[in-house]
Amino acid sequence: MSQCAEHEKCHQFESVPLPERIIEVSPDPLVPPRIVASEGQKGAYIILSYHHPSADSASSSTEAQPKDILPANLDIALYPKAIADAIDITRRLGYQYLWIRQLCLRTSEFSENPAHFLGIYGRASLMLTASITPEPNVGLFHERNILQSPALGITKDRYLRPRVLRWMTNIEKSPLSIQGWNVIERILAPRIVHFTDRQLVWECASGCQFEAVKIIKEQGSGPRINGYDKKLFQQFVESALLSPSTDINETPYAGEESPVARLKAWTDSVNALSWGSFENPSDKLLVVGKSALAISDGSMGDYLAGIWSKHVASGLAWGRMFSPLTSATEYVAPTWSWASVDGPVGIDDVRENLASDSAWAQKYRPELVSHHIFYADTSNPYGNVLPGSHIVLDAACIGFKRLTSVLKDDEESFRVTPNLDQSLMFECICCRPRPAEVQEADSEKFNREIDHHVCAVLKIDDWTTKTDNVGPCVCLILKASDGDDSYTRVGFLTVAPNSWNKPVNPSGTFDGLGWERRQLRLV
Template sequence: MRLLQIEQLDEDRVRLLVNPFSDPAFAPRYATLSHCWGRDPFFMLTNQTKNQLTSGILTSILSQTFQDAISVAKSLEIQYIWIDSLCIIQDSDQDWEEQAPLMDEVYRHAFLCIAAAASAKSSSGCFRTREASSMVTCEVTTSWNDRPNSVYQIYNSKIWPNAFEHQPLISRAWVVQELQLSSRILYFNSNQIFWQCYDKVACEELPTHIELDQRTADQQDDSFKFSTYDYHHQPLIVDRAPPIIRKNEYMRIWCGILEQYTKCHLTFLNDKLVAISGIASLFCEPLADTYCAGLWIRRMPIELLWTRGIRDFPKPALPKPTQECYRAPSWSWASMNGPVSLSNRYLYDEDQDSVVILVEIKSCHATTKTGDVFSEVSNGIIRLSGFLSKMQLRPVPDSESVTHWSAFLNGMWLDDADDSGLPRVILDHKPPPDPHEIFCLPIVLCFDGDEWELECLILVAIDGKKDTFERFGRLTISVDEILADYRGSELGDENSDSELGDADGHVEVQSRDSAWHHFILSWSKHYTTYSSSEGNDSLDFKTIAVQGAVEISIE
């Protein structure tokens, strides 16, 4: 890890320290800079400028944002600063691979993070001209209950979330990790300076602070959700909970951070996993789990059920990314461009009994470029056994000319949307040209509070690779819907009422065992599984349930 030393001379100069931490006694107080690069060229560390930087340079040749950050650090008597483009050799892939895994240490151990929140490029600087009168709070003197002639401040209760809504820095993916790992942050926003640490947030308008327990629920919901202020408080409470609750809560926190992260933008798409690696490494111990291409192996069956961000709907699916910008296997959220939703509550609870896992993970492997599980991924594969069935998709244009998709599975067309209007078929990408190569893989049978549902992956066979598929979307199936179809086909069977409901076809599924039983019964009639074996293109579902499901790979 390198640092820039701010030399205390008449002229502002900085000097690059190549390996300062080789001395065990070296324990400096240093700042970091979180900023947007922009597209304009600026002075940075390269193999050509390395000697120049190690000898020392005038800060005047640096970009304005760097000059301002150094000025802030110097005014706070901080002698060292870390700036990414001046501490990592920008024309060396080897240096990047060595330095990137140190990011979590860089920000975790920094005394202060200086955030150039209002700057879209490095030449814009940290400082802004402001109207001082806009930061004066309104004070009212009045009597209230037992407090006669008291002075009260009137201010916008959403000053914190509103302050970051349109700041360029907040849309940058790397900033999620930088701010999440920092213990103290000084934000230079467009209208005023904000302060944030584990204990408080404050600003020029409200210089005292807004304590965590004084914020309204509305403020907490709308605030800067992936910030240290929200997420560093929660683990303190979580640590006192029983082990299973702690793991569930940490998983909830991880999902919240990840959803915010996927809303942000990356200049280099292959940084998708690297830019969140520092946070991921911190969750291994509290989750007691192993990380693989953005997912946690022990929770893998349910973790596979991510979707494109719910707020993206009813936008159509995007074209599939090209192989040139490969970031992760198709089963990982990191393979997607844009927001991802991990809001399924079954991700968080290991101790509830409203879920039946329908697949068995045999193995999970991802090849990384450095051998570190948190680094850039070059390929990945899951081997699992499950109940695979061919399916078809057809477009269902709605009233706003936005295409939903209906699925044909086990002899019936399923509803394209649930009661709330959300689509049951959520495609990651536009569908492939050959509809006969689409398959359904049930992952879990779960109770959502109102009814039992099947959560499934939509898979597409990979040409030339036996028993190998890639993920193409997610499908939610109402158990009531498939039971009603089965019930309708079984009228006249003297045993059907006792097995699947009353004479009107109504079914009341009250337990996990009951749901599993009905799942087996209802799917056995139409179930046709995928099989690569010659002369065996169909297999009875009950036989699979007894003998074991087909084994496939997903890349």
């Protein structure tokens, strides 16, 4: 922690306002810890992040538990071992206070004042994560499963150990990586010690250090599963907290940085949060809103249930990562928002149109005409939204059937790749095996509705520009709703020239398809 304080990218608060309720830990292990009311006091505190299925929603706060008269002693024997271990660590590190969401968070702190929730995590000195198992009674202290060879050498004191121990999979394949609440805790905390199944891993905005390897590596020393990189996002959490006013209706100043960096940080957080599941679906947008509040400075426009108005094309250009996505069990967000479905999504390319000034790109660039988001709490634009929320998009459109049939006849020039959100029907059955009856049912359903499917251009580069940065055309696949002019999202589709080296003018055939500018009401 003292080394982290010297990092250029890291900031440590020495004394901050304590959360409303917090666990006071005595230096004497014989004195039981107790939950106290901070009453405006300042200090330093540690946070514990662990998964407890019976208390993992916004409603599972202290208000849902018996109302104790504070201060209230904690009988550690009644709580999961992860809590007992965290109290022990807090005491050994010389801290007086420990904060645990399941014991200390009031519903009002979470829902009525989102900026307060951001401050609790962003101002913490350190967060401990129980990353070995979803079973909280295993605790933080456990036998590490370190893979190594048999003892080698004359004195049998040498071992071979795989370099894989430096990979971020220690964290990204942990049980906490698939719990939405725990993901947002990781995103907002400035520095973390992960207690994983094999080793301790230190994570801060300057990178990661691994207990099992005496090599300091920046985050990303191995393949990242969920796309999250703390050094991209943490600067915005810090700048929001250092702002003179971090109010939900005001925009904290975040200093000088590239607009692309802010958008990249947001998409990384989306990729990570999409891996997280929620026992209570209504918690999803509330949790995502904490990330949005930290990143918001007004430069990205209005926040629209998971996307930003000034980057609507990038916000809509999401897709599933692996298995088909599933619709939420209850209404969470409009279908164009990644928050409307459960399962990992990816937003890999945050570029806007490469040749934005060319006539061709102007012809196809989508424009957000208006947005109509109905909030469950009108004072909280970072919270839940109600059915009927929609946006109006002006975009170049064409029927799915015509687009795919014409370009399929010109396979030497184009590659057309449809990707449905909730089906694998367009993917190779050898690479992505699935039962024949599933493939048949999906195909029959899609073919029944194909005449109602429209493709709307989201992103397109000027294909006449000869540069290595030119990318494919990305289209939304939309389904027209019965009885009105609304459209729901089905998936996305990419169109790319088969080869830039062949003497073909891809824009000629593409332009001749009969694209039509239309205003679409997306719900």
